[in-house]
Amino acid sequence: MMDRDEKFVGRQKELSDVLQFLDLEKQDTDSMSALPAQIICLHGDAGMGKTAIAGEAARRMLERFDDIIWLSGCASPLSHRQNIEMPPKMQGDGWKLLVIDNIEGFDRSGLIKGLLANLPANYKALVTSREPLDMGKRQIHVGPMNSGDSTRLLLTHKPETGVEAAREIIHLTGGCPLAMRLAVSQATPDTLDDLKKAEGNILDYLFTHSLSMAGDDGYKVFTSMTVFSPTASRRAIQATCGLSDLDFEKAMERIVALSLVESYDQGKRFGLHQLARARAREQLENDNGKETYRERAARFFMEFLDATAPMTRPEIAAKALGAEGLPSGARERMQDAAVEIFVKPALKALETELINCLLALEWLLEKDDIDAANSVFVGLGDVLIMCGYRDDAAHYLMRIADGLRDHGEGYVEAVIMLGRLYQNQGDQEQAIQFYHSALEIKHKADDRAGQQGILENIALAHSGQKEWMKAASACLESFQIAVAVHANAVMDSLRNVLEVSGNMLRSGEFNTPAQLAQQLAPFTQNAESADDEMRISLAICHGVFAMIGFVAECRCDRGNSAYKEALELAHSLDNRTGRALKLVEWLKGEEENGN
Numbered sequence: 001m002m003d004r005d006e007k008f009v010g011r012q013k014e015l016s017d018v019l020q021f022l023d024l025e026k027q028d029t030d031s032m033s034a035l036p037a038q039i040i041c042l043h044g045d046a047g048m049g050k051t052a053i054a055g056e057a058a059r060r061m062l063e064r065f066d067d068i069i070w071l072s073g074c075a076s077p078l079s080h081r082q083n084i085e086m087p088p089k090m091q092g093d094g095w096k097l098l099v100i101d102n103i104e105g106f107d108r109s110g111l112i113k114g115l116l117a118n119l120p121a122n123y124k125a126l127v128t129s130r131e132p133l134d135m136g137k138r139q140i141h142v143g144p145m146n147s148g149d150s151t152r153l154l155l156t157h158k159p160e161t162g163v164e165a166a167r168e169i170i171h172l173t174g175g176c177p178l179a180m181r182l183a184v185s186q187a188t189p190d191t192l193d194d195l196k197k198a199e200g201n202i203l204d205y206l207f208t209h210s211l212s213m214a215g216d217d218g219y220k221v222f223t224s225m226t227v228f229s230p231t232a233s234r235r236a237i238q239a240t241c242g243l244s245d246l247d248f249e250k251a252m253e254r255i256v257a258l259s260l261v262e263s264y265d266q267g268k269r270f271g272l273h274q275l276a277r278a279r280a281r282e283q284l285e286n287d288n289g290k291e292t293y294r295e296r297a298a299r300f301f302m303e304f305l306d307a308t309a310p311m312t313r314p315e316i317a318a319k320a321l322g323a324e325g326l327p328s329g330a331r332e333r334m335q336d337a338a339v340e341i342f343v344k345p346a347l348k349a350l351e352t353e354l355i356n357c358l359l360a361l362e363w364l365l366e367k368d369d370i371d372a373a374n375s376v377f378v379g380l381g382d383v384l385i386m387c388g389y390r391d392d393a394a395h396y397l398m399r400i401a402d403g404l405r406d407h408g409e410g411y412v413e414a415v416i417m418l419g420r421l422y423q424n425q426g427d428q429e430q431a432i433q434f435y436h437s438a439l440e441i442k443h444k445a446d447d448r449a450g451q452q453g454i455l456e457n458i459a460l461a462h463s464g465q466k467e468w469m470k471a472a473s474a475c476l477e478s479f480q481i482a483v484a485v486h487a488n489a490v491m492d493s494l495r496n497v498l499e500v501s502g503n504m505l506r507s508g509e510f511n512t513p514a515q516l517a518q519q520l521a522p523f524t525q526n527a528e529s530a531d532d533e534m535r536i537s538l539a540i541c542h543g544v545f546a547m548i549g550f551v552a553e554c555r556c557d558r559g560n561s562a563y564k565e566a567l568e569l570a571h572s573l574d575n576r577t578g579r580a581l582k583l584v585e586w587l588k589g590e591e592e593n594g595n
Contacts, residue, residue: 004264008056009156010149011049014140018042018057021138022124024064024095039116039125041133044142046275047178047203050128051101053142057126058099065124066094071112072230073105098125102274103133144175153177157259158184168192173202178259178273182206185259186213207279210258217243217251219283222260222272224293226280229355231264231271236356239300240293298360302372305357305379308346312382317342350383361396370403374410381417390425397421412438412450419457428464435461452481452489456496463503468512471500476519479541483523487533494541501548510552517549 021040042050058068098119103112116125116135132139145153147170154166161169161184172195173179179202183195186209198205211219224241225232232240238248252270255261261270272280284290310316317338318324323331350357357380364373377396384393401414419434435458442450459474475497482493497520501513524542 004052004055004262006262007156008052009153010145011053011056011142012149014042014053014142015056015060017138017140018053018126019060021140022057022061022064022097022126024124037138038119038123039127039133039135040138040140041127041129042140042142043129043132045176046130047176047273048142048144049177050142051273052177054099054101054126054128058097061097064095065097068097068099070099070101073100073102073112094122096120096123098123100125100127103127103129145177145180146175150175150177150180154180154184157181165192169195172196172198176203178275179203179206181259182210185257186210203275207260207276210260211279211283213258214255214260215251217241217247218255218258218260221248221251222255222276223280223283223287224297225261225270225272226277226284227293227297227359228271229359231269232356233269233353234267236297236300236304236353237270240297242292242296294363297356298363298372301353301357301360302376304353305350305376308349309379309383311342311346312350314339314343317346347383347386350380351387354380354383354387358392358396365396365399365403368403370400371410374400374404374414381421385421385424390421394418394421412441415441416454416457419461423457423461423464426464428461431461432458448481449485449489452478452485452493455481456493459496459500463500466507466509468504468509471504472512472516472519475500475516479520479523483538487531487537490534490537490541494537494544497548498544501552505552514549514552517545517552520545521549 018040021037042053044050058070062068098115100112100116112127113135116127116133119125127133132141144150150170151163151166154161154169157180166184169180169183169192172192173183182203183192183206186206194209195202195205211222214222220241220243221237225237227240228236234248234252237252238245241248241251243251252261256263256270260272260276262273263270284293287293311320314335318331318335320342321334321338323334323338326334357376361373361376361380364370364376373396377393377400381393381397384390384396397414397418401411401418404411404414415434415438419431419438421431422428422434423431435454439451439454439458442454455474455478459471459478462468462471462474475493478496479490479493482489497516501516504510504513521542524538524545
């Protein structure tokens, strides 16, 4: 939800009704005489100001609700969705306000109505719609503005407008707020005379006349903005329309003054009213440069993701601040600073541009530029999941995987990402199917390192389903491959064994980890290697596997002498390598935390 720069004027009756219906201190009721309600619908013709009322109500409720989420149906690329998962912060306790603007934009799939029908008790919903919402307990009709509010709107928008001219505009536009703003923005004695002679839809006439006054550059900026939703930054719009700094600033100032474009966030972002968007889309379809606009926008957001997405990872952000090589305390302080300086702003920027990035991704997929689409998804996937759009992440990744089917390694990586995505959603069975598809390809390519990584994922997925023997089998196969590959692969496999064994032990399963440790031990004793790092890694594994076996045998009884012996065995590895010391410190920490 962006803050419009234009001041909210009038509509006190409608706004007051909305605020009373959203009252949290009174109980919801079916009685029409009672004020509170869970679902409120603002309905009326386009251009009447429903979105403005909803936005003002949401802003006034910021301190009353724990969280507010704004969903816009304008030019949404999420029309394929069959359901909505609330973002993580919108789940749980506390009062939540869900604002759904332009419900018709979602209605093709019944998406929003399904969401509203199952709204949790701690939710209120405010919906804007052309027609009354059949499931809304409170319907508020938004019609033409009254004479007093209309006059205030016109004089606020353009103070030099005379009272007589204002009355004339109100009469000619019928009190439609959007029509009044368009009319007063271009108002001169001549234009008012022309307005009196206008035939047909008044808004169509006003848009046509405003565009004729916008100039070639203004027309170009207005038309190019249809590739964005719901708003875009100055830089993104300028990069898309291809104007110089001076020409762009003049053009943008002109079309904002003409009310063709709405300004947000103190002039940092701009957007189109849904009727203006419809007109801009018509213009774009007849514009020879429409593919150029989309290509430029896609390129801009690809560069945006390349620069921004890495900074959402704390380890990369800390490295950018020079945290590597610092003493422990200083490094932690630097990491905390990196989160504030880089990570949080990067996440905020990605959330703001999420829909625009998805529109760029859609265009790349339509053009079958799969490599570029995959690059965009790599930067965007984690943010989609974080914002609750897991189904969308899977949808786009499926399309990318299909496009990469003949691209060998790229296809395998996409399939593995799908497996991880479903695994993180808790759908372990679907994840295992994707992992096995990728594993089969790696087998055919005799890519042993690739097989090892996939087997580690399979082990964790089976562990998530408490299929202990299958998980142990995947761990065993992964470790056998790792011993033949590299010391680093051995340590990766060891971490996997520890995680899977930990899941078993925490679930009260002791026999399987004990057997697994016994099966793994010979590979650490019998393997011959001239590589010192490999021998050290195998020695670490031998000690840890022995510890897992001891812990499993004594059922995690910390008073058991075998358990203490296992810890001593792990400590005996301290003298071999710094890596052993770090591992032992981790194991000791786990033991102290009761794991």
